[in-house]
Structure formats: structure tokens, C-alpha cells
Amino acid sequence: MTMNLLPSERLAEFRECLAAGARLYGPVEVDGIVLFEELGGRPPAIRPGNPANSLKSFLCPQTEAVFDFEGGYTDVALRVPAAPTAQAIFGVRPCDAVALERVSRVLLAEPFADESYRQRREMTTILTMACREAGPHCFCRSVGVSPADGRGSDVVLYPADGHYLLEAVTARGLSVLQSAGAFLDPARDEAARATCQSTPVPLIGAVEREDLAARLEAVALHPHWDELARRCLGCGACTFLCPTCYCFALFDTVRGARGRRSRGWDSCQFKDYSLMAGGHDPLPTKASRIRRRFLHKLSRFPAVQGEYACVGCGRCGGTCPVGLHLAGVLSELEEVLR
Amino acid sequence: MNPLVPQVATILAIREDTPDVRTFTVRPDGEDFPPYRPGQCAMLSLFGVGEAMISITSTWAPETALEFSVKRAGRVTSALHQAEPGHKVGVRGPYGNSFPVDQWVGHDLLFVGGGIGLAPLRSVINHCLGRRAEFGRVDIVYGARSPRDLCFRQELFESWPKVPGASVQVTVDAADAEWEGPVALVPPFLEQLKPDAAGTFAVTCGPPVMIRYTLQALTRLGFPDDRVFTTLELKMQCGVGKCGRCSIGPKYVCIDGPVFSAAELKSLPAEY
Structure with a gap:
């Protein structure tokens, strides 16, 4: 497991590094609502809780072509769409990353793995921001998810005062940290992770x-x-x-x-x-x-x-x-x- | 390979079975359709109209075309009934489990069909008759709304009754002027026939209400739940266990079914 520190003032450079090889998405405020959208240089709106839309907008889009067809009754040709390109999603909350892992259990189940989802999942890097504060509707702990959960993420950022602790969860996450090495400090800050692990989230008895x-x-x-x-x-x-x-x-x-x-x-x-x-x-x-x-x-x-x-x-x-x-x-x- | 992309196939022939059932003979234009087992289904589609899950009524053999008997019911099946030989369709599959035929070897078999429900049964009946020596008696009980709604007449009245050790009993809900056979709904007709439950496997398919009462009749006749099988259909979109549509409790009809034993059905919520 690789851990690094990222000084808070270098977060923007880290994001630019991510955007170099992929479309970069993150939470942004649009007309008073926080949504995951293409960041396009905008600073992400990291707030307690979650943006209105979830990551499925980027992994199983609301509508997408399965194939195009052309011809008539007695002559038809099919054309499948081009493969998706690389994308990175920054500022994901741990619960949303865990949700991807849950959905993958169904959509990637063989022998009929969902090819479109599989291709997108393979081309997507998930950079998760662990939670120091619960949102107004959060109840992750009641369903076995933690505010510092790493499942489904490639990199988890644990926010601390003045810096972030970055943890690579997957091989893809590790290569992200390696390519961003110039901004990182190889030190550890176990307290940053522990803080998020103990973030209070309301428990719902029922x-x-x-x-x-x-x-x-x-x-x-x-x-x-x-x-x-x-x-x-x-x-x-x-x-x-x-x-x-x-x-x-x-x-x-x-x-x-x-x-x-x-x-x-x-x-x-x-x-x-x-x-x-x-x-x-x-x-x-x-x-x-x-x-x-x-x-x-x-x-x-x-x-x-x-x-x-x-x-x-x-x-x-x-x-x-x-x-x-x-x-x-x-x-x-x-x-x-x- | 995206499992949602069908093979382009050609309709080779269309037979009009009843006023609202037609049997389509279909062959993929490229690679052969994969081998399939009796009871499995395929997604049949018209480009520009949509898809519908249809049971494969033919029995697999190398290099033979697929047969689908389709009742005109909704958007896709109505458009299919407008199609002509030579038209292109999409086909993908085979999907789902199949009848546990090997478990039945050495036993008597009872098939109980209603209406278009004979389509999936035809596949397994012909499969078992093709392995005639491996089974005991093969008794077929079938009913439809009226004489003109009887599907697969050639097999019902000519080929199946001629098979040694096989019998075919046909009933209709309502007779017409020419019908001289029995007039009864399938479940009470079946009970009157008093088939011997000892050592027999029963298989039924038909409209949901007919299946329900046939399962009850089979129980009264002494058939244990693990020797009774049926095949279900629910609305399906993907056919491959992803889209969520056809779930019954924790099971998906498209991949865990469509064939269920009566014992399995009893363990599921009554949402079908």
C-alpha cells in the first residue's frame, strides 16, 4: 500500500496532472446545486455529503447507443459505437465508490458481462475524498460503509489540516500517484486516515x-x-x-x-x-x-x-x-x- | 462481444398456426446460432421496433435453423406478424436454464400445455422423443381456447400419437361446429385423465392462470413438487441478468429460469 502526502496548496496541480491524459470530472456547483460534471479547470465543490447525481452518469450513462443500424427490410448492417476514452472522477465520496463495486457485481457477472460498462469501468480512475463531516442525509455506517471506505476507489484522499494523505488502493491508483510524484511527499499521516475513519455519521436503528x-x-x-x-x-x-x-x-x-x-x-x-x-x-x-x-x-x-x-x-x-x-x-x- | 448486440438473421419461412400464432424459421446470416438446450429462449428483434424474449421451439441439431412460435400480443410480436420471408431480424441467445432432461431418464413423462405454452414444451417433447429409448411413457395433454387456436396440429394429431408408448389428449375450452373432441379447461381435464404420478415427471406451460391451476391439479394427483416443472415468462429487456426486469425475489427468470420446479416456485415470493 503506497501512501503520500499532498500539501493542500498543490491540490490544483495534482488535478491538472490527472486531467492530462483523461477527461476529468468532479463536483461543481451549478445554479445552487452540486453536480458531478466535467471540471474544465473549475475548482471542485467539495461539500459534506454527495452531489445530486451519482457516478452512474459516467459509467452507465442515462442513455447510450448499443448499436446503430442502417438498411431496409431485407438488408441490415449494424455498427457498434467507438470504445470509450479515459476518464477520471475526482472528489467522489467513499459511498459512491463502494456503490460502483456493488453494481459491478451484477453488471460484470459472467458469462454475459455488460461490455459497455466493462469498457467504461476499465477506462475510469476513481479519486475518492474521504469524509471528515457527514452530509445532512448520510447514513453510510448503518449499511456497513465507512466515511474512509476504500472499496471501489483507485486513490483515496484523506483530508487533514494543511495537507491530504493519499492512499493508492489499486494498481491504477499507484500509477496515478507515481505520475503525480512531483507534487507528493512520501511521508505518512496515519492520523488523517484515523480522523476520517471516526467521522461521526448518524446511525439509524431500523x-x-x-x-x-x-x-x-x-x-x-x-x-x-x-x-x-x-x-x-x-x-x-x-x-x-x-x-x-x-x-x-x-x-x-x-x-x-x-x-x-x-x-x-x-x-x-x-x-x-x-x-x-x-x-x-x-x-x-x-x-x-x-x-x-x-x-x-x-x-x-x-x-x-x-x-x-x-x-x-x-x-x-x-x-x-x-x-x-x-x-x-x-x-x-x-x-x-x- | 457485447451481449446486447444481436446477430443479423433472415426469416426463411413463416407458417400460420392459428389466427394469432405464427412460426418463424430463422437462420443467422453469419456464424451459426450456438447450440441450445430444450427450454432455452432467445431475444428476437426487428430493427426499429424492438426486442422480445421468445422460447426456442425447435430442438437443436447441427446446421438446422431456429424456430420461434410467436403469439401476436404486443408491439414487437405484432410487427413480427407483419414480416415476410426474406426479412431481416435480430437474434441473440440462447438464454436461461433448460429442462433437466437427464434427471428424467428412466421415468415416465407427462407434458401439460395450454395455448402458446406448447411452444417451449414442443422443444423438450421432441428432444425426449429423439431419445425415445431413454424414457418410459410420454403422455401429452394439451388445450386451447378453441379448435382453431390449437398450435402444432401436425405433431399433435399425426406425428406424436404415432410414437410407440406416447399418447396425446387434446381439449378445447369451447368447441366449434366440427369439434368432436373433449371440451374442458386443461386443469380439470387433466384430473379426469388421472395420470399415474408414481415415477412420473410432469412438465407444464401455458397462460399464468392455467399454470397455477395445473400445479394445484398435479399436487392433488400425487405429483411431488420436485417432480413438477414449469417454464415462466416475465417482461425482459436484456435477457442476461442485468436489467432487473424479470426478478422474482432473488432470482432472475432470464438466467436462473425460465425453468423452475414447483418446489423452487414455492420458495419464491408470488411475484410472477
């Missing part, structure tokens, strides 16, 4: 329970889901912003003799998500779709992958227009169980 999955399955058919459905608008914002939601749809568009098959984010909260031709729908009600989301994240994904499909980033809680945040819903269900 989420933290070890038997959470079993307790959720026990209330799977409880009428309280109907009560939640009365409040939910079905807008799907929670799923689009969630860094561990990966559902997508495929769709064709045509202009004359040319067309494109694309993939785009989809949401289990949408009415036609599982509606079949012929009218059968295994998730026919809003209540059944809300239940699907919670059970998938906290019981069924863990049953297969051993970890929650939730990293406690807090986006769903900060964004839901009717305040149906995960922690609150679980607390309500705990009341029902009591």
Missing part, C-alpha cells in the same frame, strides 16, 4: 439491525405498503439518483433508413416497468413496486451478493418530493412490526 432482511420479508404483505403508496408519486427520482440502482431498458429509434438501439435508465417505480404485452403485470400496484424496491435493496440483492444494494449516500432521502426516505420508511415498518 436500518442497522442484523435481521433487517428477515424483518422486511416478514412485513412483505403488510397493508402498510399501501399507506406508503398513497404518499409516493411514483416519480422514480429515488431510483435515478441511487448509485446502486442499475435497471435499464432497451429501445429503438428510427429516422428514415437509419436507426439506433439504445439503452437508458429505467425504474422499478414506473408503471410499465414489468407490464407485459397481453396485460399481465407482476407488479400491478404502486405498493407492489415500492415493496419491490425496498426488498430488492435490503433483502434480495443481499441474499445473492452478501451486501446491501444501498450505501447510505442519502440521495433518496434528500430528493424524494414527499419525504419517503429509506430510513424513515424502515422506521415506520419497525412500528408496524412492533
